[in-house]
Amino acid sequence: KKEVFVEAYNEIKESFVEFFAKLTGGGIGYLSQQNQEDPFAAGIDIFVQFPGKNSRLIASASGGEKSVTAVSFIFAIQSMSPAPFYLLDEIDAHLDAYNSERLADLLKQQSATSQLIAITLRDVIMDRADRLFGVYIQNGISKLVSTKIEEVTS
Amino acid sequence: KKEVFVEAYNEIKESFVEFFAKLTGGGIGYLSQQNQEDPFAAGIDIFVQFPGKNSRLIASASGGEKSVTAVSFIFAIQSMSPAPFYLLDEIDAHLDAYNSERLADLLKQQSATSQLIAITLRDVIMDRADRLFGVYIQNGISKLVSTKIEEVTS
Amino acid sequence: AYIKRVEIRGFKTFGSKKISVPLDRGFTVITGPNGSGKSNILDAIRFVLGDLSARSLRADKMSEVIFDGGRLGSSEAAKTAQISILLDNKKRQIPVDTGTVHISRKVNRRGISQYLLNGKNVSRSHLIDILSIAGLSSAGHNIVMQGTITRLTDITPVERRKLIEDLI
Amino acid sequence: AYIKRVEIRGFKTFGSKKISVPLDRGFTVITGPNGSGKSNILDAIRFVLGDLSARSLRADKMSEVIFDGGRLGSSEAAKTAQISILLDNKKRQIPVDTGTVHISRKVNRRGISQYLLNGKNVSRSHLIDILSIAGLSSAGHNIVMQGTITRLTDITPVERRKLIEDLI
């Protein structure tokens, strides 16, 4: 059982570094087992080093930094064990323009692996949609308008 | 003791209706004592009716609707018992453009009563500042630039 | 096993006239003003996948997810809320021998739910067993509700290890 | 009793060179990229007002709020973190007979804090007594940390009543 865990953990660990670097433009993020010999005796820490800063435990990170780290972790898990779909409700709420842009690119990429359904109020993410729904309300009843984004091929 | 409470509660109740209407452009929000005879036996509910919808308990409201309701509640309390200052960290994170604009106006207004210090990533709120600070980081060290917004009088 | 479409009727801000939401197998984005019904669509998906927690659906009890009539008044309230979902099953990840799997859930004003799998009545537990084999569930790291994205970074190191353990 | 300025040295992303942040008595807005130090400024205010919870300051223990050297390396780490705040006191809301009140808090690497009130050493409890008379505290409905705005709507009705009771 321990081998199965260690194998899964190592795969997620490796992917996490990769996704974190992508989302932060070169930042270094890594998972770390608190107890190397007996992983089940303790937990897993997340260390992050954003560009220009020191490596620190995730607890002290900012709201935007934590969002970016959480998204990296979600997709790191996806590499090892893809879920059939992802429901992402306003995960960009605390991101600045720079991080939202990177997130939008990453969501577009990862949607090739699993279905992604994201709610957002940000143009930069709407622009990358394969299908975009606008929801509005009339007399307390929700209505949808759909825009399927087709490649223009002449 | 009960009279003191009821008096404070009624004042907050009245202000809440007023602020909620301002923030939502005509919505109806009200507080309601679960136990009218003995307020200390139970709690206080918040009912909200957003324009075009029914009145419902706050629990079912959306993220943006809850934010607007919470801000109304904070300023309702301010009317009865103003705090010396308010620290507001990204309270607009879940608001759409329409609600952010109303929030910005209200913050500007209420800053006449108490000092308001707000963190935001949104232009519409920055535009209403009396003083605006931009924070940036260099070698892991925070630096500030300040823009005091002066009325142009010729 | 992706979601091809979600059909919503009488659920929260969705009125008694059924709305069909076709989803892209790649990247679908939903936007709109505050309170328009975006998160309600995600709640609908969790509901049809068997979510038993009214609280996580922002309701006091399950019958509260039934459309209350909106501006038309409570005379127009729905009697039941019904969600249907059509899942792709070409790779037979769901242990049912059809190329697509249709799941439906209806709740009435007494809070009682009925489930249909490919049109046939099933118990919730039977449905949950089938779904979990395909990795489909109403909760999990793949479902990030509004305001909860930093949960994964705020959980304790031990909770984080357990999360990974539960995946294997 | 508003805040005229906050001085930050060696606290979190603020290096050993003191930074003075003058605040408007009306509406001050702080903006900037993710991780630049905006919330850290608010943490500094709560810290100097006596916050004892390292956790609420996003630290494991209080000494962790001391600047760690940044990109310059741990040799450049500060030995102490110090925050000073200058409060207007024209209306004498703070029971101290000066027109402005200067409060300072310094924490060292052993996590031990020292407090100064108008330049004079005071115990934390003495400072807290004085501040609470003016309605100044490191926590309360007037301090909304990042991601917590909906707390007021998510608390239970009983907690909400208690909140109002605590105000009077």
Ligand SMILES: Nc1ncnc2c1ncn2[C@@H]1O[C@H](COP(=O)(O)OP(=O)(O)OP(=O)(O)O)[C@@H](O)[C@H]1O
């Ligand atoms: N049973 C019901 N009948 C009618 N309306 C309901 C019902 N349950 C919830 N609602 C309404 O649904 C609305 C919330 O919708 P939802 O959470 O989907 O909004 P949203 O589009 O996600 O908004 P935001 O951008 O603010 O997150 C609230 O106004 C709420 O009152």
Ligand SMILES: Nc1ncnc2c1ncn2[C@@H]1O[C@H](COP(=O)(O)OP(=O)(O)OP(=O)(O)O)[C@@H](O)[C@H]1O
């Ligand atoms: N003791 C310390 N020494 C150096 N850096 C620290 C220390 N404690 C925290 N930090 C850093 O402070 C940064 C967080 O700053 P802060 O929370 O103020 O950002 P922010 O501007 O509010 O960003 P956001 O917009 O994402 O909320 C993190 O990068 C964290 O690593």
Ligand SMILES: [Mg+2]
């Ligand atoms: Mg929502």
Ligand SMILES: [Mg+2]
């Ligand atoms: Mg912040």
